[in-house]
Amino acid sequence: MLTVPRVTPLPYLRCLYPLILLLSALSGRAAPAPDLPTAWNDIADSKAKLALVKLGRADTSDRAVQLARATASLDDQPVSDGDLRRAEATFAQLAQGHDELAEQAAYLQARVWQIHLAQPDYARAAELYRALAERNPRSHWAQLGLVKLALVQLYALPDPADPAARLAGAAALLSRVTEPTLQRDLQLQLGQAGIFYKQPLPSIIAHLVAADRIGGTPGAAGEDLILQIGELSLRAGDYATSRAYFERYLRDYEVNPRCFTVKEKLQQIAAHEAAAKGGRP
């Protein structure tokens, strides 16, 4: 288990705390407010322990501080289910508001049920994603929640048992996801789920092509996507699409070792096309 040294003052300095409190009371000043931007920077940097030290433990009505503390506690290793349930309660309370902070809290509340707890409750997570999307359909966090809801529907919920029905249920969310990058991510996942559940190739390819049209798929997945469309189109007998994507791959990724296979595939396409025309390859 990871251990990060907790930054605490030397024990014998604790005896000065009452004096500090007395002096601050006499001077009429409240304890300094937590440095929120620095704490968020620490959380973004995977330094949850450091962030929690900066945020302090004093009771506060500041919702931003409450959100920061609960968020940091999700990554303050070792995390117990008790810690997670306390964080979930805070998120649930903060989610009652009517601002972006409330949307972020509602999103995190669903995430706790979906992937943080040792025994996830996917039905509860799905319910919370749906509630968030109904309350604030245009909020980014609601939109992101819909993508996560699709994943839960595709792979985690017990029903429906029929893969095609699962896919149809998740695909129905597409019309509610309006942010292009999230629309792309959902299209891509619908395509991948179609492959996983061995669905007909045309429907898989349609989702993958839709994801590619939006563009910007990050990392190696973007490269894989071009090959997938090329190869699956070849298997579906759509040689024109297959050729276009394989040729694009050779242009965009000329140094990848898979180029050898792609060139072989282009020769196969040429042979198929020649055969279709009644000629010889």
Added chain:
Amino acid sequence: MRFAKRGWIGLGIIIGGYLVAAGWVWTHSAPLIPDRPVTIRIAHWQVEAGPPDGMDAVIKRYEQLNPRVRVLQQLIPGIVYKQWMRTNLASGSGADIIEWGAWLEGVRDVPARYFEPVTEALGQPNPYNKGTVLEKTPWQKTFKDNLQGSRNDSPDPGQIFGVTMTECSVRLFCNRQLLREATGSEHVPQTFDEMRKIFLQLDAYSQRTGHRVMGIAGAKDNAEWLLQYLLMDTTLGLNFSIDDSGMLSMYNRQVLAAYLDGRWNWSRPEVRAGLELLRDVGRHMKPGFLQLQRDEATREFLAGDALFIFTGTWDATSLKRLASFEVGALRFPQPAKDDPIAGPYLIGRFQDGGGVTAMAMHLTKNSAHKAEALDFMRFMTSLEGQQLFTDGSGWLPATLEVKIPPAIQSFVSPLDGYTMCQPYSIIGSTVTMEFERNLHLLLGQNGSVDRYVAELDRVMPAAVRADLQTEVSSTLITLRAQDARMIAQARLSGPTQEGIYHAGQRALMESGQTLAEATTMQMMRQLKTAGPAE
């Protein structure tokens, strides 16, 4: 009086001991006052002959160009590397630049927790390439493979954490002098069948001279590398047949999932053919080689007791420096379609290395001198830095346009084969363990392919499940941590330049998380629903 005398002797011993210890510390420790304002450290496990010399050459030149900076190289043996890395990173005392690889078990979460992405810097030209043909090329595009390995291994798809130093391949190293003596020719085997014939000539040579010479230097490690190689050859067609996703390559999780789906097993004829080939070659390794480590195979080869040794180019510099004879590096002859064992399953040549660069170096998030460390990373992967590394180490460069010395030209693998291959023996740590643990059933005195595959198919369902579960668990660690980081990036977003940067990071992380999360959920469903056995 007697007590006082003994007391003085004791005191003298203590003072003497203290003075010796103080003298040792004074002469062997780092100077109390650093001779340069900034000191950065780079740590890696490439302790073989070559890489430390190459890195020293790079450091020496860098320090000439940057008089403010001292660079220290830390060589950490592979056997303790993971523990060393974990301890140092957790305590915040890790080196500024650290080597990491995705195949290291138990440290998959390290990049997300402790390393800084260098994606943004990779989009800009490397300033150390100024005045060269790579002057205007974005840093990422100066690598032979555009950092494909680092992109594949990234915990945040879209972010790149590591820059690479070299390119590896596997080779059949040959004692050319012994080849001449044994065969009367300098002709090296071009096909698997020619290699078989040379082994027969070698048996005759041994009988003739009374000097027992084996065909291939034997050790457990080398046998396993050879097995991976041979399996890649015979299972190429099988891999294409289970590539449902159409990516024209397979990730480990996909091969494991296909096994659970009952799409392949170790009794498949393609797999059996690979195992049969290994038995064929294994007969020309010395008896009992399964008990030996790779150092022993190296010793056997260097002593002239074996004609060939099969290993990676990572051992090449050691072999060449230590051998008293000329060492040749050959591409291992792949079986042809008329091969009686493998022929029916071959679909073409497979790629024997090359194409993907390695020895990935990462910038530590907690580095006190991030700017200087990043600057050094730029230099060590620049054209000049890589030339120095290549010349000093005898390893291939990772950067384009570096002149490859004639002595290592044969390490370069042209991209002339399929890359779909997946070494079936290393698709997961538990699978690998079972593979290795039972190897005696294949290569031992009473071993056979039948005994080996029967045992593997008995133990592998549980092993495959264990490896898939490990993959799920390690990905979940990263996914959970990303939730907190994403919200933090969102809270830091805004109209300022810094705020826009955080918004971009958030968007990238969200997409990457969804990609990895979907894959993890697929594996979880696979574990829940698929056979063939619990």
